[in-house]
Amino acid sequence: MSKKKIGEVILDVKNISLGFGGVKALTDISFNVKEHEIRAIIGPNGAGKSSMLNCINGVYTPQQGSISFRGQTFKHMNSHQVAVMGVARTFQNLALFKGMSVLDNIMSGRNLKIKSNILLQALRIGPAEREETMHREAVERIIDFLEIQAYRKTPVGQLPYGLQKRVDLGRALAMEPQVLLLDEPMAGMNVEEKQDMCRFVLDVNDEFGTTVVLIEHDMGVVMDISDRVVVLDYGKKIGDGTPDEVRNNKDVISAYLGTSH
Amino acid sequence: MFYRENGQFKTTYRADQQIFPIAQDRLALFILLAIAFVAVPMVASDYMFRAILIPFLIFSLAAVGVNILVGYCGQISLGSGAFMAVGAYAAYNFFVRIEGMPLLIALVMGGVCAMLFGILFGLPSLRVKGLYLAVATLAAQFFADWMFLRIQWFTNYSPSGSVSVSNLQVFGFSLESPFGKYMFCLVLLVVIALLAKNLVRGAVGREWMAIRDMDVAAAVIGIRPMYAKLSAFAVSSFIVGIAGALWAFIYLGAWEPAAFSVDQSFRMLFMVIIGGMGSIMGSFFGAAFIVVLPIFLSQFLPALASLVGIDISTAGISHAELMIFGGLIVWFLIVEPHGLAKLWSIAKQKLRLWPFPH
Amino acid sequence: MAFFLETLLGGLMAGMLYSLVALGFVLIFKASGVFNFAQGAMVLFAALAMARFSEWVPLYLGIDSLFAANAIAFVGAGMVMFCVAWGIERLVLRQLVNQEGTTLLMATLGITYFMEGLGQTLFGSSIYKIDIGMPKDPVMLFESTFEGGIMINKEDFYAAIIAAALVALLSVFFQKTATGRALRAVADDHQAAQSIGIPLNRIWVIVWCVAGVVALVAGMIWGSKLGVQFSLTTVALRALPVVILGGLTSIPGAIVGGLIIGVGEKLSEVFLGPFVGGGIEIWFAYVLALGFLLIRPQGLFGEKIIDRV
Numbered sequence: 001m002s003k004k005k006i007g008e009v010i011l012d013v014k015n016i017s018l019g020f021g022g023v024k025a026l027t028d029i030s031f032n033v034k035e036h037e038i039r040a041i042i043g044p045n046g047a048g049k050s051s052m053l054n055c056i057n058g059v060y061t062p063q064q065g066s067i068s069f070r071g072q073t074f075k076h077m078n079s080h081q082v083a084v085m086g087v088a089r090t091f092q093n094l095a096l097f098k099g100m101s102v103l104d105n106i107m108s109g110r111n112l113k114i115k116s117n118i119l120l121q122a123l124r125i126g127p128a129e130r131e132e133t134m135h136r137e138a139v140e141r142i143i144d145f146l147e148i149q150a151y152r153k154t155p156v157g158q159l160p161y162g163l164q165k166r167v168d169l170g171r172a173l174a175m176e177p178q179v180l181l182l183d184e185p186m187a188g189m190n191v192e193e194k195q196d197m198c199r200f201v202l203d204v205n206d207e208f209g210t211t212v213v214l215i216e217h218d219m220g221v222v223m224d225i226s227d228r229v230v231v232l233d234y235g236k237k238i239g240d241g242t243p244d245e246v247r248n249n250k251d252v253i254s255a256y257l258g259t260s261h
Numbered sequence: 262m263f264y265r266e267n268g269q270f271k272t273t274y275r276a277d278q279q280i281f282p283i284a285q286d287r288l289a290l291f292i293l294l295a296i297a298f299v300a301v302p303m304v305a306s307d308y309m310f311r312a313i314l315i316p317f318l319i320f321s322l323a324a325v326g327v328n329i330l331v332g333y334c335g336q337i338s339l340g341s342g343a344f345m346a347v348g349a350y351a352a353y354n355f356f357v358r359i360e361g362m363p364l365l366i367a368l369v370m371g372g373v374c375a376m377l378f379g380i381l382f383g384l385p386s387l388r389v390k391g392l393y394l395a396v397a398t399l400a401a402q403f404f405a406d407w408m409f410l411r412i413q414w415f416t417n418y419s420p421s422g423s424v425s426v427s428n429l430q431v432f433g434f435s436l437e438s439p440f441g442k443y444m445f446c447l448v449l450l451v452v453i454a455l456l457a458k459n460l461v462r463g464a465v466g467r468e469w470m471a472i473r474d475m476d477v478a479a480a481v482i483g484i485r486p487m488y489a490k491l492s493a494f495a496v497s498s499f500i501v502g503i504a505g506a507l508w509a510f511i512y513l514g515a516w517e518p519a520a521f522s523v524d525q526s527f528r529m530l531f532m533v534i535i536g537g538m539g540s541i542m543g544s545f546f547g548a549a550f551i552v553v554l555p556i557f558l559s560q561f562l563p564a565l566a567s568l569v570g571i572d573i574s575t576a577g578i579s580h581a582e583l584m585i586f587g588g589l590i591v592w593f594l595i596v597e598p599h600g601l602a603k604l605w606s607i608a609k610q611k612l613r614l615w616p617f618p619h
Numbered sequence: 620m621a622f623f624l625e626t627l628l629g630g631l632m633a634g635m636l637y638s639l640v641a642l643g644f645v646l647i648f649k650a651s652g653v654f655n656f657a658q659g660a661m662v663l664f665a666a667l668a669m670a671r672f673s674e675w676v677p678l679y680l681g682i683d684s685l686f687a688a689n690a691i692a693f694v695g696a697g698m699v700m701f702c703v704a705w706g707i708e709r710l711v712l713r714q715l716v717n718q719e720g721t722t723l724l725m726a727t728l729g730i731t732y733f734m735e736g737l738g739q740t741l742f743g744s745s746i747y748k749i750d751i752g753m754p755k756d757p758v759m760l761f762e763s764t765f766e767g768g769i770m771i772n773k774e775d776f777y778a779a780i781i782a783a784a785l786v787a788l789l790s791v792f793f794q795k796t797a798t799g800r801a802l803r804a805v806a807d808d809h810q811a812a813q814s815i816g817i818p819l820n821r822i823w824v825i826v827w828c829v830a831g832v833v834a835l836v837a838g839m840i841w842g843s844k845l846g847v848q849f850s851l852t853t854v855a856l857r858a859l860p861v862v863i864l865g866g867l868t869s870i871p872g873a874i875v876g877g878l879i880i881g882v883g884e885k886l887s888e889v890f891l892g893p894f895v896g897g898g899i900e901i902w903f904a905y906v907l908a909l910g911f912l913l914i915r916p917q918g919l920f921g922e923k924i925i926d927r928v
């Protein structure tokens with residue numbers, strides 16, 4: 001692994017509190033993410049990790065706190081706005097578009113960048129056609145990167161779970177994001193598949209300098225590839241630092257640490 | 262054996278992205294168009310034009326429109342009849358009130374008015390979906406029913422409540438003969454279907470399907486649900502509006518608001534369900550089915566029934582029609598939710614291997 | 620003033636009739652999450668069965684008493700509705716378990732058409748009478764307070780009483796009996812109910828049977844008032860806004876929603892109608908529901924709809 005340069009704070013989460021009715025999902029969470037780093041969020045099930053990502057993405061609105069992206073502060077993120085700003089994400093339960101093929105799913109990630117209006121698309125001449133082809137080329141590069149060429153025309157619903165996860169990642173990459181939020185990208189995978197996924201994440205971070213925020217349960221993976229780690233438990237932050245610091249944190253050990261899968 | 266794709270390699274992405282990448286499909290399309298444009302006019306009788314072909318063409322157009330909204334974008338609409346009505350009455354008013362208005366422009370303006378109506382009554386889709394959206398579209402349906410019945414301006418203060426048009430012509434060609442009507446509808450259908458197919462395989466189509474499949478995820482990848490849903494309503498109601506205007510002008514000639522009642526809305530929904538949701542080709546299948554089935558039943562059911570000794574009246578045939586429609590809808594939803602279009606593509610899959618078993 | 624009260628009372632009673640149909644919607648949705656578009660067709664089917672049976676009883680069984688004929692017809696029609704419920708659960712619902720809401724909705728649309736066709740094939744398609752001894756003449760109330768008194772339609776009044784009694788009966792059924800408890804459990808959480816041994820399929824058949832009986836009562840009352848004919852199916856379309864207003868999961872909501880729609884329709888027709896050309900009854904309920912959809916989609920008493928990612 002080449003030495004990489006970690007930049008300034010790109011994403012800053014301040015005092016986020018989120019509740020659903022009587023259930024408090026997140027209580028006063030604050031942490032930051034530096035540009036080009038790989039930041040892991042770990043914690044037992046139900047700790048609020050996905051909810052945290054959902055807040056960053058604008059899917060949930062926190063009752064308190066704010067999120068800053070490149071210096072701009074928001075009390076409430078709008079999903080579309082966040083996507084335009086360059087934040088992409090994968091989902092724990094795979095929010096793929098089941099009715100579409102692999103190619104179409106990843107192409108949908110390019111929609112942000114498509115400029116031609118509806119009329120031109122209907123006629124499909126000139127600029128519209130060229131744009132479609134240009135985006136197809138970009139998507140094909142991602143398909144090559146993720147090694148799913150053979151499946152590009154298959155409806156995603158028919159693919160095995162591991163491949164679906166790759167398509168999810170591909171769709172997020174298609175947005176050419178600056179920050180990539182990965183929600184348990186290796187859940188349910190065997191050792192080989194996990195190694196592949198790790199390789200993809202590291203390559204993306206290395207080649208494109210994409211900042212990665214990663215929720216993951218596999219301790220081996222987390223300790224190996226992340227630069228810094230945040231630990232959540234019952235919606236509260238109980239640890240924050242480099243993998244070694246967190247590994248030796250007494251609170252983290254008593255709350256959670258344990259098995260590498 | 263005949264349907265092998267072997268050897269048909271594409272060297273550019275552009276070639277891969279065309280509407281019919283397989284050569285046999287292109288050939289089939291060419292033959293179909295040749296039949297439609299040349300053979301049919303030569304052999305079809307007036308009755309065939311009037312009772313089967315022209316309704317088929319107009320309903321296919323409407324089904325394409327409804328399929329865009331319901332099949333591709335996943336927004337249930339029970340108000341398609343209202344969009345047809347708006348298209349018809351708007352086109353009528355433009356045609357009749359403005360001296361020398363060309364027919365085509367009037368039809369397009371009808372489509373535009375239907376589009377605006379569609380966007381307006383599509384606004385609830387930003388808040389609700391499923392059954393609740395269906396109720397909202399029913400509001401559009403009943404409101405339009407009332408509008409064209411009670412607001413006399415729309416019907417040009419006609420004392421009977423019904424309106425009519427005559428002496429239709431396009432670029433000097435009269436549209437009085439069944440042949441003329443058929444060709445006019447055919448040309449419009451082919452053009453609009455092509456534009457629709459382009460939309461559906463492009464970026465906008467992917468947006469619609471993303472909203473249909475998982476709208477929360479769609480928002481997260483940067484698709485604006487509002488724009489996608491309203492554009493689906495807009496394009497869909499534009500096409501349905503033109504179909505409505507055609508239905509009124511070309512097929513009916515003289516009509517009243519009841520021609521576009523909620524029954525029509527259900528019929529178009531059934532076309533889309535049976536034909537195949539999310540498939541332009543399926544819209545044609547569904548329209549053909551819905552147009553041909555009543556005629557088929559009225560010809561064959563009495564004969565079939567007399568074999569078992571039962572006498573069936575015309576009322577009995579229409580009841581049987583209801584039962585068959587209802588039963589088929591349920592059957593399709595259980596067995597093949599993607600309708601006839603899916604059955605067709607399964608058949609093509611088998612054709613790829615035929616005559617080999619695997 | 621008297622006229623206003625008359626219109627108001629008329630609206631309330633008409634509203635009760637809507638509530639009857641809306642009840643059927645709510646029952647099925649509460650227990651299975653399926654929105655039964657076919658409720659109107661069920662009302663027609665039940666009414667047809669009842670009307671024809673009450674005709675046939677004196678003809679074939681020689682019983683002359685109106686009361687007995689009606690009673691037998693009611694029971695007969697009830698059994699027919701049980702068969703319908705069982706048929707729908709077995710042939711349609713069981714095959715569509717776990718499909719999304721829109722698919723089930725469209726399936727009930729298909730069932731609607733099927734039942735409309737079947738009902739008319741089996742029982743005929745003319746206009747039939749249901750005579751359950753409802754008084755048809757109006758009565759004047761409060762003649763001392765208001766000049767001329769307020770005219771109340773006795774038939775509507777009795778219908779409202781019957782509807783209220785049915786609602787009370789259903790409430791008792793749901794709250795006090797074991798089956799009622801099971802139904803509420805299923806409505807709350809299918810899987811949890813299954814895990815404590817509640818047989819889901821049987822429960823669904825029961826729910827559809829109850830909805831069928833509700834449809835029968837509604838059909839009986841509407842049929843007595845309007846005559847049994849095909850247009851009865853549009854009653855269901857009129858009852859849809861009621862459940863939107865009241866909330867799809869609330870029985871009291873169906874009542875309140877029905878009353879509001881009934882009153883609103885009558886009042887708006889009488890007082891707003893003349894200004895806009897009349898006949899606004901056909902869309903008033905729907906536009907009101909549309910307004911609710913934009914501001915408060917879950918209705919007055921329904922549960923909030925949450926989307927989980």
